[in-house]
Amino acid sequence: MRAIDWALLSTFLPLATALLLVLVSPLRRTGLGAGLVSVVSAVATFVGAVMVLASRFGAEAGVVHRTIQWLPHSALGGVAHGRGAIELGVHVDGISATMLVVVTFVALCVQVFSIGYMAEEPKADFGRYFTWQSLFLFAMNSLVIAPNLLQLFLGWELVGLVSYLLIGYWWKKPSAARAALKAFWITKFADMGLLAGLIVLFLATGTFDWTVTTAAAGTVTLLLFVAVMGKSAQFPLHIWLPDAMEGPTPVSALLHAATMVAAGVFLVVRAFPLFEQAPNTLTVMAYVGSFTALFAAVVAVVQTDIKKVLAYSTCSQLGYMVCALGAGSQAAGFFHLTTHAFFKALLFLAAGSLIHGVHSNELSHMGGLLKKMKVTSGAFIIGSLALAGVPGLAGFFSKDLILEEVLHRGLWAPLGALLVAAFLTAFYMGRVMWVALLGEPSEHAKHAHESGPSMLAPLIGLSVLAIGVGYFGGTLSGLYGEPVHFHLSAIGIVATVLGLSGLGISYWMFGAPQGGKAILEAFAPVGRLARSGAVNGFFAWSYRSVMTRVAAAIGWFDRYVIDGLINGIAYGTLEAGSRLRVIQTGRVQDYVYVVVAAMLLIGLYGAFWGR
Amino acid sequence: MGLIGYLLLAAGLFSLGVFGLVTRKNAVGVMVAVELMANAVNLNLVAFSRFHGGNTGQVFALFSIAITVAEVVVGLALVILLFRARGDVTLDLASELKE
Numbered sequence: 001m002r003a004i005d006w007a008l009l010s011t012f013l014p015l016a017t018a019l020l021l022v023l024v025s026p027l028r029r030t031g032l033g034a035g036l037v038s039v040v041s042a043v044a045t046f047v048g049a050v051m052v053l054a055s056r057f058g059a060e061a062g063v064v065h066r067t068i069q070w071l072p073h074s075a076l077g078g079v080a081h082g083r084g085a086i087e088l089g090v091h092v093d094g095i096s097a098t099m100l101v102v103v104t105f106v107a108l109c110v111q112v113f114s115i116g117y118m119a120e121e122p123k124a125d126f127g128r129y130f131t132w133q134s135l136f137l138f139a140m141n142s143l144v145i146a147p148n149l150l151q152l153f154l155g156w157e158l159v160g161l162v163s164y165l166l167i168g169y170w171w172k173k174p175s176a177a178r179a180a181l182k183a184f185w186i187t188k189f190a191d192m193g194l195l196a197g198l199i200v201l202f203l204a205t206g207t208f209d210w211t212v213t214t215a216a217a218g219t220v221t222l223l224l225f226v227a228v229m230g231k232s233a234q235f236p237l238h239i240w241l242p243d244a245m246e247g248p249t250p251v252s253a254l255l256h257a258a259t260m261v262a263a264g265v266f267l268v269v270r271a272f273p274l275f276e277q278a279p280n281t282l283t284v285m286a287y288v289g290s291f292t293a294l295f296a297a298v299v300a301v302v303q304t305d306i307k308k309v310l311a312y313s314t315c316s317q318l319g320y321m322v323c324a325l326g327a328g329s330q331a332a333g334f335f336h337l338t339t340h341a342f343f344k345a346l347l348f349l350a351a352g353s354l355i356h357g358v359h360s361n362e363l364s365h366m367g368g369l370l371k372k373m374k375v376t377s378g379a380f381i382i383g384s385l386a387l388a389g390v391p392g393l394a395g396f397f398s399k400d401l402i403l404e405e406v407l408h409r410g411l412w413a414p415l416g417a418l419l420v421a422a423f424l425t426a427f428y429m430g431r432v433m434w435v436a437l438l439g440e441p442s443e444h445a446k447h448a449h450e451s452g453p454s455m456l457a458p459l460i461g462l463s464v465l466a467i468g469v470g471y472f473g474g475t476l477s478g479l480y481g482e483p484v485h486f487h488l489s490a491i492g493i494v495a496t497v498l499g500l501s502g503l504g505i506s507y508w509m510f511g512a513p514q515g516g517k518a519i520l521e522a523f524a525p526v527g528r529l530a531r532s533g534a535v536n537g538f539f540a541w542s543y544r545s546v547m548t549r550v551a552a553a554i555g556w557f558d559r560y561v562i563d564g565l566i567n568g569i570a571y572g573t574l575e576a577g578s579r580l581r582v583i584q585t586g587r588v589q590d591y592v593y594v595v596v597a598a599m600l601l602i603g604l605y606g607a608f609w610g611r
Numbered sequence: 612m613g614l615i616g617y618l619l620l621a622a623g624l625f626s627l628g629v630f631g632l633v634t635r636k637n638a639v640g641v642m643v644a645v646e647l648m649a650n651a652v653n654l655n656l657v658a659f660s661r662f663h664g665g666n667t668g669q670v671f672a673l674f675s676i677a678i679t680v681a682e683v684v685v686g687l688a689l690v691i692l693l694f695r696a697r698g699d700v701t702l703d704l705a706s707e708l709k710e
Contacts, residue, residue: 586706588641592633 003055010048014137017041021131031123038130042108049100064092091147094479109458110254116454136162148208167247179243186240190230197223210271217277232264232318235292245307249352258341265321286326290414293319297424329405331477339394346462347383357448368441372448379459386466388426389499397470400492426499430506617658624651638700
């Protein structure tokens, strides 16, 4: 089979699985049976993705671009200026091949992990969970292999839908239902930017290609970036991501850490030829991304829920990627996406295993878990160190590359923000490690026990990649551009020192008893601000005071102007009818009078004026 | 006597019919007036036919007579039903349809 066949297999096999589980409800209700079907399909999907990536090194390494016509040009009603039709298809190059492997591998790990993690769920719910997991894989892969931005948009909306369904998996819990709605609304709001951008692009160029050169690139990319801010949780549209942690932890690992939220970054990577034509958009991205990286890192420091720490950390790391892309480096942004997907999925799954052990998300309910859950803790430590940028692990290479690029562009303010964020990243991950894994065991933690093999195996697999993938940066970036050669630069040393000192200070403050309390108190105002949820508050305020007033005004207009117009027409008709009915006497001769008079008038007209 | 004489006679008959139509209260009287008007038309047709030398007008007159017969049948049926319903055929009183 050729690359295109493998790519189609990894896209449509999950769809077939999802359809099977949707339509054959007895299979879905078996629970474990549905899970196994889904996992087997995920394995095949992963194999397909690996074959696609392998083809990049083989004989047919060129870009594969194959499309079918979906809407012919004649169906577009002249909008396209005779330049094109709407197409669907497959685009295999280094970017999509790498992304396919990342997505399918993490999805496979998450599905295997879920078999153990969700084992206590009711059988029907368990089956529903795996149905959505398979559907997600289809949606994400169809986004990844998209040959144009329109198909990418379709996949984009589908993953948004699955995200909504999976966040609201425990829909009976009001907070989960609300979080699902919040995620849906905010990302849909942002997606309007994507739709608008596509329309502008199509009107300007008549295609949905990202390779096209157009004068409208500035407008288009800014609109696309709005969608990126929603999907990839950039300030101020990040507020849905922490709430999305209401979903099951494996879902957070797959959708809200490794793959779906990275779709925004992927969009920029994919459409980079367009973004390169718009230097102003890139600058905006660099600033928004670096601010998000710093802001989310600050907020992550004060979270007490282990998943919330990781959620804000994801925001922060996505900020890194966006900033790297804003600095004009496709390779740095995409490479960090790749490494981040592995170590953040690892962190989330390990956190899920910890949560499974102590039955609580709260850091204060954990403590001393290193002794009880050795493998999980080891995996968590590897993920944390990779995230903190400790030399030798994946995060170190990609973060260093980003900092170098940002330095190279002379973006000083973003560079400073990223360096502080690097320090804070190490600091908050250190805090979690010292408190959850080493600190004094709490009541909950005393009865903790190691998770089963189906949960540990994915952790080990992801740990290997969280360590190893950093060494393949050059190879992977060589698939779609100039290979990046890693060399330790001054800025890399600074970042490493900052990261290590972050870990050290966090040990001094949280690991060692009675250490560093004074510093904690000195930063109390920052902590209060970070805990206050000011951005959420702003949105709630703007909803209450602006949106509801606009809605009230529109409601008034509808009730009194629109309805008034309609009611006026109806009243007028009734009134005219009752006035006119008096000429209907019911006597035949009256009508005959009128007929004869009219006939006479017509005759007179014909005789004298009509000639 | 030329064509004008026939046409004047027909116009007179037709005016008589219209006068009867608007003045008679009795339904049978109204129908007689309608017959007068129809026959004035037939007279016209035959007269034109005679003076133009074609047969079309005569054929039309025969056709018109047949239709008038059908009309009279329907009209008389209505009159009989009206009489059965209220024992009276004065048209002014049959005005319920205006409601």
